[in-house]
Structure formats: C-alpha cells, structure tokens
Amino acid sequence: MNNNVPTDSEVILGILNNSDAVLKKLYLAYYPMVLQLIINNSGTADDAKDIYQEAIIVLYNKVKGGEFELSSKLKTFIYSVCRRLWLKRLTQMSRYGGDIRDFEQFLPVEDDMEVHADRDIQFHKMESSLGLLGEPCKSIIEDFYIHDRSMQEICEKFGYTNADNAKTQKYKCLQRLKKLFFQQK
C-alpha cells in the first residue's frame, strides 16, 4: 500500500498533464477515507469503489474544465463529493435514515454535483445509445471515436473492400447513433 499522499498542486498538474502516476497516487491516497465513509454508513466496498471513482471523475472534469481553484483541501473536496453522492444513493435506495456518520469536514458541493449530474445523464445516454446501435456499427464507432483506430485499420478489421466503403458505413453508423442519442429523453 502506497502511503505517499501527493500534494494538492501535484495532483492538479498531474491531471492536466494526464499523468497516470499521479492518478494512481491520488487514488491510493484517499480511497481508505472514502471506504471508511461508505462502509460505516451502510454501504459495501463495491459501493465505495463506485462512489469514489465517480468523485474522481467529478474532480477530473472540474480540473480539466479549468474550474478548479484550490480554495479548499483536495481531500475535503473529495470527501464532500463522495458524501453527497452517497447520500443521494442512499435516498434512492430508501435506506437513508436521516443521519450520516461523518469522519471528515465537508463543504457544500451542490454546484459541482449539478454539473456532474448533467454530464452523468449524457454519459449514460451515450452508453445506452451505443448499446442500442448494434453490431458492426457499435464496434466501428468505438474503434474510430474511442479507441482512435484509423479508417485503414477499421477497413481491414471488418473486411471492407476499400476505405470508402468503410467511411460510408461509419457515416451511416454515426447518423444512426446521433438519432438514437437525441431521441432519448
């Protein structure tokens, strides 16, 4: 177990530079804190994992969006976000008894939670749109847009006779994906 806690500015810079090492340090540093919060408030280790990862995504988006100002400790921010997320989850499961056992100080993070909730909705919309898309469209779109494969590679993988055919197929697939996405509520 790595007990090196990265400094807050180190984390911010690391996120901006897509540093995997810093991400790992960050993850290891605060996971126990979140685990403690969740399992002592009627959650499981898996719940803790979900909540913690969601919080790190919130932090990532905030930093990447250039909105993060170090007005509070990073630790406090992560704790506050996890706390909010877990309260929301408990309420959804109707297991929230009205009190939560706290282990750290926390801040109101309503604004961040709103931004995150919007993004989360879009993410899940996209996820289900891709699910509805069906093969081979799903793989083509994922390969091209998510895994950064070139049209040439896609052409070979799916056995298209030439790159133009592949492009046409990709175009159709993207149109369908857009349609599916925007049709969803």
Add this chain to the structure above:
Amino acid sequence: MSTNLQLAEAIERYVNGEMTGDELARFEQYRKDNAEVDLKITEHKYFAGLLKQYRERVALEAKLNAIHDEIDVHALVEEMTVHPSGIVRMWRNHHSKISVAASIAMFVVVGAMFFTGYFTNKNQPHYQELRGEIGKLRTEVRDQKRGQNALAVEIRKRPKMTTPSNYKGSGLALSTNGYIVTNAHVVGGRFDSLYVQDASGSSYKAKLVYSEPLYDIAILKIIDKSFSELPALPYNFKRNKSEVGEEVYAIGYSEGDSPVFDKGYVSSINGYLSDSSEYRVSIPLNPGNSGGPLVNAKGSIIGIVSGKQTQVVGASYAKKSGYLYKALRNVPADSLSGKLTLNNKNTLAKLDPVKQYKKLQNYVFMVKVY
C-alpha cells in the same frame, strides 16, 4: 447521399482542425453562406464533444479500475469498519422496536400514576402527614370529660354516624382569646368534635373556624366555657422568608401528653416536590407534630409543620408562616366570633431555646379530632 457523406467528412475534418489554407477559407465562406451547413457543424461539434467526454470517461474508468485492482480492499474494510459495541449495534438494529416498547411502557406508567392519584394526592407513601391516631386516648378522654351519659346521648342523637378514626395533631395559639392554627389535614373533612389540650393536660372543646386545604391551614377557636384567656403571646409570626441553614426547632405532641422539642435547621426554601409554600427542614419529626410551630432561634414562628418525607430520614416540611397570613386574610369576617390579630411583639428573642420552650409550651396545644 454521396454529397451528404462528403459534407459530413468535411465537417469532421473542419471540426477536428485538419483543414488548412485555401480549403479552410473556402469552407468557412461556405459555412457563412449556408445556414443549414452551419447548423450541421454546430450539431456535430456538440456530438463530437459528447463522444469525447464519453471516451475520456471510459478511459479514466478503465485506469481507475486497474488501480483499484491493486488495492487489498478486504484488509482495508476490516481496518476501516468502526465496530460499535453490542449495545450500540442492538440499538441500531432494533431502535424502532425499542422506541415503541419504551413509549408503551411510559404510557402504562403514566397511566397507572394518573389512575392511582399520584398527581393529585400528596397523601402517598413518600409524604406522610404528621397527625397521630389516638385510639386509646379517645376512650380515656371521653371517660374523663364527658362521662358515660353524655356519650350515650351523643350516640343516640347520631345513630348512623360511624365514628371515623381519631387523630391527633398539634396546634399553636394565634391570639390570647383562643384562636389556634393547625393543619387542615389534621382536622380533615369530617369529624364529630374537636378538642384541644394544653401542656398541663386541660382539655377544651373547640370548633373549626376556617379551613384552607390549599395551604393546609386550619383555624380553630376554643369555645369551652372553662377556657380563660391566655397570657400575652411572647412570639410573633415571621412575615418574610427564612434562610437555608437557619437553626429552627419544632414543638409538637408527637409522644405522650407533653409537647416534644425537636431541633434542626432549614434545609431548603422549597418543600416536597419543590412546593414553594413549604420549607424543607432537617428535623426528625413524627406523627402528631402536624400543625405544630416551627420556631427560629429568635422565637419567631416561621412555619407550621405539615409533613415528612418517608424515604429520607429527617426530612420534614413546614408551611411558611407567610401563607398563614394569606390564609387569615381569606377567613370570612362573619365566621369570627372574636378579634383575631396576630401578635407582632416578640419577647423571646434574647432567650435561649430552653427558656423559649418553657414559655412556648403553654401556647402549643394538642388537637384531638373525633
């Protein structure tokens, strides 16, 4: 179709910033001229942004999962779990049931207290009014004072009246002309006749002039013809409150036919269950003391002994003398057959308690209720 495809491809390249030079300039001009194209570009930009977000999140989640797999979660869970004690755990798991049970228990207890008169009646095990039963004394006195014939007449007159238990208490002269104060509970609600007996053993017939159950004060008047006026009262009744710690003594007929002297101090300015009309005094008092005076070191009457706490040794209660004044104001004028004014002069102040008692005992009466 192919134009659409070409356009889409161009838009994608434009959005991705892959166009340069003349091509870029041409496309931007084309976009300006054509609103539909502009809309498509905006839409594609938006959607590409969403796709990018999706892709970033998927990538990040993959990384996080990889990191997470390296953590020994199980060991951490053990370490981080706060193990509450058995009682706390039981409370967490069953608090609703426990609460309901407690509410019911509470309800039952309060209900039982209500129906047994706990809230309305002071005459409960904890509080004992200090009037004494005098079963034996009754016959003796009747033999002495009235003789068999008189008794027979009385019984014939009121054949249905069952004689209630006979009680005795103490009383203190309020004035020289035969007014006596005692406790309302000594006299009670129903009685055949009232007698008072002085320290020398002489008994006089008395009547109830006024009873104030709220303050537990009753005023009697000696109506016996053999009664001659008392000498001037040597004591006064204190108007203001006494202090905690003040040395006081009580005189009362708790045993035998002569007044008993008991000494102690004021232990609280509030009485039983914080009753502000009473003092709590640390004096071991006994049945028969009720109605007797509580006297301070200067010989002023500060209260009328009214009861004791049965579970605490030596805790007794006395009505404050201030309430005696209040009760006296409530006495209807037409029920008074002679003047009733309280003495203000105190000639006991400089005497020691032995001498005070000697003088006072002549003014303390045994109240006998038949």
